[in-house]
Amino acid sequence: MAGxxxxxxxxxxxxxxxxxxxxxxxxxxxxxxxxxFSLGAYGRIVSAPGFxxxxxxxLLLGAAVIVLVLLLALPAxxxxxLGAPGLRPVLETITTLPLIVPPITYVVGIANALRGGTxxxxxxPFWQTLISIQDENFPVVLVLAYVMxxxxxAYRSLDTxxxxxxxxxxxxxxxxxxxxxxxxxxxxxxxxxxxxVAGASFLSLALVMGEYTIAAxxxxxxxxxxxxxxxxxxxxxxxxxxxxxxxxxxxxxLTLSGAGRKSK
Amino acid sequence: MTVELRELRRSFGGTVxxxxxxxxxxxxxxxxxxxxxxxxxxxxxxCVAGFERPDTGAVFIDGADVTRVxxxxxxxxxxFQSYSLFPNLNVRDNVAFGLRVRRRSADERHxxxxxxxxxxxxxxxxxxxxxxxxxxxxxxVALARALALQPKVLLLDEPLSALDAKVRVNLRExxxxxxxxxxxxxxxxxxxxxxxxxVADRVAVLKSGRLEQVAPPAEVYDRPATPFVxxxxxxxxxxxxxxxxxxxxxxxxxxxxxxxxxxxxxxxLVRPEAxxxxxxxxGRGFILASSFRGSIARLRVQLDGGGEVLADVPGHEAVxxxxxxxxxxxLVERPVLTAPRxxxxxxxxxxx
Amino acid sequence: MAGLTNSRRRGGGAGWLAAxxxxxxxxxxxxxxxxxxxxxxxxxxxxxxxxxxLSATMREPYLGALWNSVTLSAVVAxxxxxxxxxxxxxxxxxxxxxxxxxxxxxxxxxANFGGVPLAFIWIATLGNSxxxxxALGLGSGVLYNFWGLALVYLxxxxxxxxxxxxxxxxxxxxxxxxxxxxxxxxxxxxxxxVGIPVLGPALLGGxxxxxxxxxxxxxxxAAMVGASVPLVTLQIADALTGNVLIGYENIALALSLDxxxxxxxxxxxxxxxxxxxxxWLA
Numbered sequence: 001m002a003g004x005x006x007x008x009x010x011x012x013x014x015x016x017x018x019x020x021x022x023x024x025x026x027x028x029x030x031x032x033x034x035x036x037f038s039l040g041a042y043g044r045i046v047s048a049p050g051f052x053x054x055x056x057x058x059l060l061l062g063a064a065v066i067v068l069v070l071l072l073a074l075p076a077x078x079x080x081x082l083g084a085p086g087l088r089p090v091l092e093t094i095t096t097l098p099l100i101v102p103p104i105t106y107v108v109g110i111a112n113a114l115r116g117g118t119x120x121x122x123x124x125p126f127w128q129t130l131i132s133i134q135d136e137n138f139p140v141v142l143v144l145a146y147v148m149x150x151x152x153x154a155y156r157s158l159d160t161x162x163x164x165x166x167x168x169x170x171x172x173x174x175x176x177x178x179x180x181x182x183x184x185x186x187x188x189x190x191x192x193x194x195x196x197v198a199g200a201s202f203l204s205l206a207l208v209m210g211e212y213t214i215a216a217x218x219x220x221x222x223x224x225x226x227x228x229x230x231x232x233x234x235x236x237x238x239x240x241x242x243x244x245x246x247x248x249x250x251x252x253x254l255t256l257s258g259a260g261r262k263s264k
Numbered sequence: 265m266t267v268e269l270r271e272l273r274r275s276f277g278g279t280v281x282x283x284x285x286x287x288x289x290x291x292x293x294x295x296x297x298x299x300x301x302x303x304x305x306x307x308x309x310x311c312v313a314g315f316e317r318p319d320t321g322a323v324f325i326d327g328a329d330v331t332r333v334x335x336x337x338x339x340x341x342x343x344f345q346s347y348s349l350f351p352n353l354n355v356r357d358n359v360a361f362g363l364r365v366r367r368r369s370a371d372e373r374h375x376x377x378x379x380x381x382x383x384x385x386x387x388x389x390x391x392x393x394x395x396x397x398x399x400x401x402x403x404x405v406a407l408a409r410a411l412a413l414q415p416k417v418l419l420l421d422e423p424l425s426a427l428d429a430k431v432r433v434n435l436r437e438x439x440x441x442x443x444x445x446x447x448x449x450x451x452x453x454x455x456x457x458x459x460x461x462x463v464a465d466r467v468a469v470l471k472s473g474r475l476e477q478v479a480p481p482a483e484v485y486d487r488p489a490t491p492f493v494x495x496x497x498x499x500x501x502x503x504x505x506x507x508x509x510x511x512x513x514x515x516x517x518x519x520x521x522x523x524x525x526x527x528x529x530x531x532x533l534v535r536p537e538a539x540x541x542x543x544x545x546x547g548r549g550f551i552l553a554s555s556f557r558g559s560i561a562r563l564r565v566q567l568d569g570g571g572e573v574l575a576d577v578p579g580h581e582a583v584x585x586x587x588x589x590x591x592x593x594x595l596v597e598r599p600v601l602t603a604p605r606x607x608x609x610x611x612x613x614x615x616x
Numbered sequence: 617m618a619g620l621t622n623s624r625r626r627g628g629g630a631g632w633l634a635a636x637x638x639x640x641x642x643x644x645x646x647x648x649x650x651x652x653x654x655x656x657x658x659x660x661x662x663x664x665x666x667x668x669x670l671s672a673t674m675r676e677p678y679l680g681a682l683w684n685s686v687t688l689s690a691v692v693a694x695x696x697x698x699x700x701x702x703x704x705x706x707x708x709x710x711x712x713x714x715x716x717x718x719x720x721x722x723x724x725x726x727a728n729f730g731g732v733p734l735a736f737i738w739i740a741t742l743g744n745s746x747x748x749x750x751a752l753g754l755g756s757g758v759l760y761n762f763w764g765l766a767l768v769y770l771x772x773x774x775x776x777x778x779x780x781x782x783x784x785x786x787x788x789x790x791x792x793x794x795x796x797x798x799x800x801x802x803x804x805x806x807x808x809x810v811g812i813p814v815l816g817p818a819l820l821g822g823x824x825x826x827x828x829x830x831x832x833x834x835x836x837x838a839a840m841v842g843a844s845v846p847l848v849t850l851q852i853a854d855a856l857t858g859n860v861l862i863g864y865e866n867i868a869l870a871l872s873l874d875x876x877x878x879x880x881x882x883x884x885x886x887x888x889x890x891x892x893x894x895x896w897l898a
Contacts, residue, residue, distance in 0.1 A: 010706040011715075014699075018726065018771070020748070021741040028740045028747065068641075076635035084631020091635070094642050096887075100879045101650070102832030104849045105872035108856055109649025112656050112869060144645040212731045212835040217856055228732045228839070239740045242733035250725045257721070315794055335797040342798045348791035352813040362799035364809070406795075413800065 022246075029240040041240035048237070054226035060138065061222065062208040065146045066201045069154045072147070073200070077158050078189065081167045095152040103149065103213040110145060111218065139220050146214075150207050154200035161196020165189070202256040209248060265291050265326045265416040265449050267312060272321035274307055274473075281307040282318065283473035294443050294450040295478075296464035298457060300496065304473035305453045306421055312451065313419050314338045326416055341410030342419040346426035348406055349394040355381065355405050356390035362413040380408035383442065400431035407439065411446070418443065418450040424459065436463050457497045461485060469493045487522070491603035494533050501539065501573050502606060503595075505532035512602060515548075515595060522599035530602040536562060538596040539575035541585060547592035549573070556582050565593055653876075656869035669870035678867070681846040682874060685831060688762060688847065692769045693827035697819055699770070700777020700826075701785075707778070708785050720782065723775035730772050730829075735839035738768045760841050768836060773826045780825060784818035824886040828879060848875060 029041045045051060080087045098106075117130050133140035167189060174184045190197070212224040221229070227245065231238030267289040274282040281304045289295045297305035310316040311323055314335030322331045330338055349358050357364070359380050360373035368376075374390075381387050384404040394402055403423050410418060420439070424432045440463045443450050454460050460467045461481040468478040469492075477489035488494035505514035507525040512518070514532045541551070541563055549567040561582035565573045573593055577585060585591070660666040672678065707719045741748050742764070744756040758764060788811060796806040812819075834849035843850065848871055855868035 007706040007710060010702050011710075014703050014706075014774075018722070018775075021737050021771070024741045024747045025737045072638040072641055076638045079631035079634040082631065084635070087631055087635050090639070094638070094646075096883065097642075097646055099828055100876060100883055101646075102828075102849070102875055102879065104832065104834050104852050105653065105875050106649060108852060108868050108872045109653035111856060113649045113652040116652060144641065147641065148645050206728060210728065210731060216835070217853060224731060228835075231736070235740070238736045242736040245733045246725065246729055246737075249728050253721065253724050253728070313794075313798060315797075335794070336800050336802060338798075340798070342795070344791045344795060346791075347789055348795045350792055350795070350810045350814075352810065352816075361796070361801070361809070365796075365799060365801045365805050409795070409799065 025239050025243055029236055029243055032236065041236040042244070044234070044237050045240060045244060048230045050221065050226050050230065054221050054223045057137070057221070058209055058223035061143060061146065062205040064138075064143045065150055065208050066204045068143065068147050069150050069200065069204050070197065073151060073154050073158055074197075077155070077162060078167065078185075081162060082171060091155065095155040098149050098152055103211070104217070106145065106148075107214045107217045110141060110214075114141065136220065139218075142215060142218065142220055142222075146204075146208050146211065149211070149214075150204040153203040153207065157199040157203060158193070158196050161193045161199070165192045199256055202252050206249060206252045209252070210245070266324075267417055267449060267451070268324040269308060269311070270322045270324065272308060272311055272318045272323070274304075274311065274316060274318045280473050282311070282321075284321070285470070285473060285475055287468060287475060287478060289449055289451060291449055292447045293465045294440065294452060294463060296460035296467045297451060297453045297470060298460040298467050298496070299455065299470035299476075301455060303470040305455075305470050307473075308470070309342075309419050309421055309451055309453045312338075312417065313340050313342050339413075339416040340419050341413065341415035341417070342421065343403065343406045343410050343423045345422045346399070346402075349402055349409075351394050353393075354390065355386070355392050355394070355397070358394070358405055359390075359408045359412050361409060366413075376412060377408075380412055381405075383411075384408045385438070398431075399427050400435055403427065403435060404438075407442070411442075411448075416449065418448045420450065420452045422453055422455070425454070425456070432459070439463065461497070467497075469496060471496075488601065491533065491601065494601055494603075499536055499574060501534045501536065502531040502603070503534055503573065504571075504605065505530050505600075505602065507602065512600060514600075515593065517595055517597075519595065519597065520599045522601050525602045526604045529605045531605055533601040533603055534595055536574040536576040538598065539565075539573055540594045540596065541565060541575045541577055541591050542594070543585070543589055544592035545590055547590045549591060549593060551585055551587045551589045551591055554582055554585065554587055561585070565591060567593070653869050653872055656866050657873040659866060669866045670873065672867060673870045673874050677846060678848075678851060678871060681848045681851045682871075684762070684846055685848040685875075686878065688765060688769070688845075689827045689830040691766050692773050692830040693823040695766070696770055696773035696777050696826040697781075697823040700774045700822065701781050701815070701819060703774065704778045704781045704785055708782060719778065723778040726775040727772055727779055730833065731835040732839045734768060734771060735836045738771070739840065742767075760844055762845055765837060765841060765845060768840065769830045769833060773829060776829065777822045777826060780822040781815070781818055784815055788814065821886050824882050827882055831875070831879065831882075 030039060031037055076087065076091055080091065101109075114130065114134065121130060170188055170192070171184055174188045179188065208222075210224055211222070212228065215222040216225045216228070224245070227238075227241045231241055269285055269287045272282045272285040273280075279302075281302075283304070285304065285308055287295075297308060299305050307316055311318050312325075314330070314333060318331065322329050324330065325339065349355075350361065353361065356374065356377045359377040360368075363373045363376060377390060378387070381390060384407050386401060386404050386408070389397070389401070389405075394405070397405065406423070423439070424435055427435065436459055439452075452460070452464060461484070464481060466478055467481050467484045469476040469484065471492050477484060477493045479487075479489070484493060484497055488497060494500055503514050505512045507513075507521065507528050507530055510521055512521050512525065512530065512532055514534075519532070537560075548569075549565045552564040552566040552572065554561055554563050556579065559579050560576045561579050563575045563577060563585060565575060567573060575593070657669055658665045658667070660668045673682065703719075707716055710716070738746075738759060740746055742754070742759045743749065744759075746759070748754070749756075749758060759768070792810055792814075793803075793806050796810055797803075801809065832849070834853060837845070837847050837850060838853065852868050852871050852875075855871065
């Protein structure tokens with residue numbers, strides 16, 4: 001039947017297009033004409049200089065971004081549902097900003113602001129602050145930038161989670177039973193949002209572990225930047241790193257859907 | 265324009281939806297397919313519409329075998345349970361969809377749509393979109409759309425089950441009025457026995473893909489052909505009884521048997537309205553609860569020997585027959601149905 | 617009653633207070649760079665304001681790069697939307713839960729797979745010494761041009777479209793198709809009069825997202841084509857790293873403003889469409 005034919009054709013073409021490059025990439029990393037089969041390329045990743053350092057830096061950045069995103073987004077989202085619905089359009093606008101401002105233009109803005117700021121504030125105590133937030137080991141600027149980029153994902157995830165919970169009724173019921181505000185927040189609302197919070201966290205982490213443009217152009221050696229610099233002329237190593245980063249995304253997504261399923 | 269279902273069988277994987285269903289629906293008749301979910305009533309309807317093809321058996325419309333005719337070439341207008349209106353088209357274009365597909369002129373489409381909307385009481389709603397209508401209005405539009413091509417048969421697949429109680433009653437009367445006015449052969453699928461009894465010329469009660477009984481509403485209610493029908497349609501008391509010959513002894517009364525009894529020890533099936541309750545200081549039970557329903561009040565009577573009986577009494581007696589009162593229970597003298605003994609005096613409320 | 621309205625009002629105030637940290641951080645982290653960017657784009661050499669930088673971006677070589685970026689993004693958006701919709705429909709109607717699950721998970725992974733690693737994988741496949749290039753004897757330069765970039769961008773765009781369109785396809789109620797058939801429509805007529813119009817907003821919304829993704833992509837292009845296919849993101853990066861003609865110091869800012877304006881125009885199409893789609897498919 002016609003329906004079956006077009007479906008098979010579509011799935012077949014998609015399978016070739018999506019799977020062939022992957023298969024080739026994996027093959028390329030483990031097989032070499034002169035040396036035959038070897039997992040050496042993956043071994044070289046771990047021993048390459050800067051691997052642990054950049055990975056640690058990215059994970060640290062990721063943790064900071066997660067904490068900050070949750071601290072900023074959760075109270076605002078709860079406020080929307082508990083008596084300040086006027087906030088919603090404001091939040092919607094904030095979370096569409098990163099869709100309108102591409103990372104590369106964002107980094108142009110940041111770089112110019114920092115340069116201008118450093119010049120203008122050279123004689124004041126703020127100068128020291130500006131310098132310290134650009135610290136190579138823990139760049140606060142990068143954290144702030146990533147928080148802005150992660151907000152849309154975190155916001156959607158948390159908003160979806162909150163939609164499934166009738167926050168107002170929960171709060172009123174808990175207050176009616178004599179619970180204090182902190183108790184309501186930590187023992188009533190957050191436990192009901194566990195999967196949404198996990199979702200927002202993993203999406204933020206995935207973003208930090210994959211973002212290249214901003215970090216590279218501002219000169220920070222995060223894990224994605226390290227991947228590019230270390231591959232240099234070693235073709236096998238660079239493809240092995242690509243496979244590794246794909247695996248990393250897959251792992252994060254798997255954890256994400258696992259966290260989502262557990263709560264259901 | 266009769267519809268005949270002949271020996272329809274259909275199974276999905278391991279479950280049998282239709283198990284040899286045969287039934288003839290007469291010209292201009294409104295027949296209700298009634299049964300619990302999974303009884304095959306919707307599958308039967310979809311076989312008539314052409315959305316399902318029976319594994320074996322045949323469907324005849326107006327004497328012609330349509331079993332293999334595709335759904336878009338059958339003369340059967342269908343109203344779905346809910347949300348079947350095309351969301352991107354306004355009410356007028358929804359109603360005129362079939363005419364548009366047949367490339368009729370815009371003038372013809374508009375005048376026919378206006379006529380049909382007038383018929384279902386929605387004149388002037390043509391420019392609205394489905395999401396701007398209430399559930400009841402949406403179903404009226406769906407009805408107008410189903411009638412737009414002047415089909416030989418009208419198929420209604422639980423059209424009222426997603427609506428509020430009050431709208432449901434209004435719309436079912438409206439559907440009946442329209443059906444009589446147009447004289448169109450109609451199949452009305454429902455799991456609501458009250459709905460089936462109140463609109464249909466005949467009610468077909470289905471169970472596990474088989475026909476249990478097909479008869480006018482009063483007959484299905486008063487003379488159920490099987491214990492299943494008796495319990496599915498209306499409320500039934502199960503009272504312990506002992507059969508002797510052509511009679512059955514229950515509560516010290518001897519009542520004539522209707523049909524044959526399944527054994528000596530049986531459940532006697534008695535409708536609440538066939539139970540009389542009279543205050544009596546040395547009665548055999550007391551009133552446990554009373555729920556007032558306007559014209560009647562339904563009493564739950566706790567019997568001294570264990571078990572309960574439901575009884576319907578006129579509404580104005582509800583004050584006199586208050587909970588706690590000692591009462592005596594008697595049964596109206598008429599032939600009674602029996603079923604295999606199950607529980608002691610357990611009334612069964614209808615499903616749905 | 618008075619107490620209730622009172623607490624409402626107080627709730628509103630407390631609400632804005634709860635959102636204050638977010639608003640302040642946004643103002644600093646997004647507001648300052650944006651203001652600097654806009655002001656800088658209009659600042660001319662020697663002080664004062666003018667359109668010199670912006671008009672420079674409307675001349676070669678920058679205009680060509682802008683045009684390349686827009687056409688590449690449009691091609692990726694249209695192809696990605698159509699192919700993604702077909703793939704999603706093929707998967708969703710296959711009745712195989714396993715296939716559905718597998719494709720949606722894979723789409724989630726691939727939609728997030730971009731940047732330099734994506735370029736490496738395609739270079740290994742279709743680059744000048746790639747496996748497929750060698751096997752099919754394709755010669756060099758297959759990948760390092762406009763259409764090569766489009767092919768690679770589709771690798772994350774099609775999966776993204778699958779993710780975006782799948783809920784909309786799921787939202788197409790089977791009753792609509794059956795009601796259409798019941799009214800005498802053919803399958804094609806159903807799609808023409810109902811299916812495609814209903815999916816329209818979601819399709820267009822998806823295409824807009826793909827456009828945005830391709831438009832903003834930088835790392836993949838930088839690793840693959842370098843300067844051989846001029847794109848606006850590549851030009852901005854060049855300018856930012858000091859690789860720029862004397863007198864064009866603020867060109868990166870002006871080009872960035874161009875990009876933001878284009879993205880704004882595209883988003884202006886997207887938002888109202890998304891509202892309509894969610895109403896229909898609720």
